[in-house]
Amino acid sequence: MNSPANRTFYIETFGCQMNAHDSEKVIGTLEHEGYRRVETEEDAGLILYNTCSIRDKAEQKVFHRLNEYKRMQGEGKQFAVLGCVAQQEGEKIFERAPYVSLVSGSASYRNLPQMLDRLQAGEQRITGLDDRQTDETFDTEFTARSNPHRGYITIIEGCDKFCSYCVVPYTRGKERSRTSESILAEARRMADQGYTDIQLLGQNVNSYRDPSLRMSFAEVLAAVAALPGIRRVRFTTSHPRDFTRDIVEAIDTIPAICDHVHLPVQSGSSAVLKAMQREYTREWYLERISWIKNATRDISMTTDIIVGFPGETDDDFEQTMSLLDVAGYDAVYAFAYSPRPNTPAITMEDSIPEEVKSERLQRLLTAQRERQRVSYSRHQGQIMDVMVEGYNRQRGQITGRSSQNKTVNFTTTQPILPALGSYCQVRVTATYPNSLVAEAVSVR
Template sequence: MSKTFYIETFGCQMNVHDSEKVIGTLEHQGYARVQDEADAGLILYNTCSIRDKAEQKVFHRLNEYKRLQGEGKKFAVLGCVAQQEGERIFEKAPYVSLVAGSASYRNLPEMLARLEAGETRITGLDDRQTDLTFETDFTSRSNPHRGYITIIEGCDKFCAYCVVPYTRGKERSRTSASVLVEARKMADLGYTDIQLLGQNVNSWRDPSGRMSFAELLTAIGNISGIRRVRFTTSHPRDFTRDIVQAIDATPALCDHIHLPVQSGSTAVLKAMSREYTRDWYLERMSWIHAAQRDISITSDMIVGFPGETDADFEETITLIDAVKYDAIFAFKFSPRPNTPAVHMADSTPESVKDQRLRILNDRQREIQRTHYARHLDQIVEIMVEGYNPTRNQVIGRSSQNKTVNFTTAQLENSTPPIGSYLPIRITQTMPNCLIGEALPPAGDATPFISINRTPHFVVLN
């Protein structure tokens, strides 16, 4: 087998960062990455099983490339589908040689050695009870400015609809010292935007007992060179008031919180095993709304969960009216393997689910159209992410995680570097983005900009 590899990643940011660590591990073992599967000796698929038909997508992709087996290529299936399907993958796709769940990635060097020795059915599974995390010094980060740090792996929540506890193992946290060492190394390498990851990132508990989650956020936000710190995804059950207080007190902590509610109905939340009520969730929203900074709030929602009535769905609509989210990610319920919801009577017709999803998205779009208007004439700091030559615009992202498309007087002669920070005056608001123009820089330095909760009041430090 040629020591070259091609990797394709499906799913969430956790999977993206897992792939960065897998890539670094492979390269440390002497493998060279290629951009075309036809040039690879080893083809890996890092899979996701959160959404419906994810397994079919993976097997379809494997089937597309099984013809390459005759050229001596090896195939590996990693991630959630690997853990969920286990050795059944060998039966469905006998040309696959390696199946490994994310809790086994730390054993990759040993599994690669066995693959090179000629073994054809290697598994890294059934490791749900491990207390170990996948920490490596060989992460191959794909973005030189924004980097991920996984602080907690696995999940112990067992929501009725979710497969993650069965595919990612139990919750296991890294020590605060380990996380801070990685963050400082990234800052020394020039990373300015750090995103902390976990299936339930705020469920992190310091094994050394030294820090709370809010204290960890603050410590990373105070590292020299780091300008932005994000975290995703939080769970409402572990969301504490000191997180909001930390964001208020630490400018580098982004003024954005993603806190999935899933439903606005207490009855549906109980059926989902979310273990909080509508009022309990709204209390946490009140903490965020009372903050000194204007904190952007986003959420995930499911419509058509088994037993959801029209009245339950209406409670979801009234919840988004009350919270005024800056964005939601809404999905129709679909049963996932091995979850309690598989055995619940799903009597809601697909047509009703479609209608509810459309109503929810339409209402949220109107909320965003109105809510985004608060940014008109504000000055926001953005990080440059790319360019749109068709519109002659630069694409950036605010600390509230909003896309900002803007023009600059310097664009004709030069473009601001990706990863740089600029002050932008917002001249137009859209339901899903902001439009603005770059302000002339003050000398050679871009000022740090913070925005008071009072609209249009801008503080330049």
């Protein structure tokens, strides 16, 4: 058993930014309960895996990782599986990996202190599951933020969209929004602690509905951006069905709201979108793209695309390819379709051969890379603000990120390097498909 004298833990996180932020909450809770974080599994008394089930064979990867450390079972270590795979697989995890002591979905993280007490008392099979329909948000009191300058705030959890390929509604539960008051209170605390860049998170962040009926999503963006000390406000991920014009208007008129929108389309074909149960058409999506393109600011757009969904014809795929030119994305995160457990699409005949999926994926990625080369070139000679994130001493460059969420590598003639988290004004001197090169103009 993990004795009070050896309350050490190691945590490994798989998946998206929401999972990363979930881990920050888990870490904060563990540290408040007297645990100390260590860097390796060998040094830990408690080993936690915070899992994601979006990608193909995610649960197999988790069990493979657990099996790798089965040898540690005799060393008195305890194991916990958290997150989406935990919620998806439930108590079956105990059957396949009997040395696991704790299985918990994200909606139960607020109960972690009690579960940890039971773990310390010697209980062998503790579950925090089936709490996905609660109207309580899963916000926890303690968060150990990994970045002292940029931080996340989850404003909505879960999903009510039920896309036919997606496991999120089954692992994260129904949509549950926090009150605008609690969001702003957390944002104020972060600003007081020196955070200047805040990212609002949700499976469908713009589906936010204030339980207190005080603010729309766009108004929450504006309110966070107005807080003293906050220089950048980001949000992800948006769903086209709930993407409203006032969001674009807020970005266009409030400089602190970053000029970047990630708006997953998944397919350019209305027929495939219908099969995916995305609740919008190609035309609906393109109308929202037109709002973004007609803004005064140059708003960067990125998206997610699935190729090879069951029934996708050559013509359907070509309609997706045509979106690359129509929308002018600055990045596309594309994947070949793979069936996920417990989703409606798993009953569809996966009629697209794997080699066809692979060929379509490569065609799309190759075409998008060339378009990004052209798209990024528009920044040549521009002056922009960059938040300093790190240093590449081998190249003699400082690494940062622009308001459009683009990587910028720049140099400075100043003898002292700018501090992490500071903002530099730079002039772009070269462009590449995934990054910009610049030279510092001033630091402030």
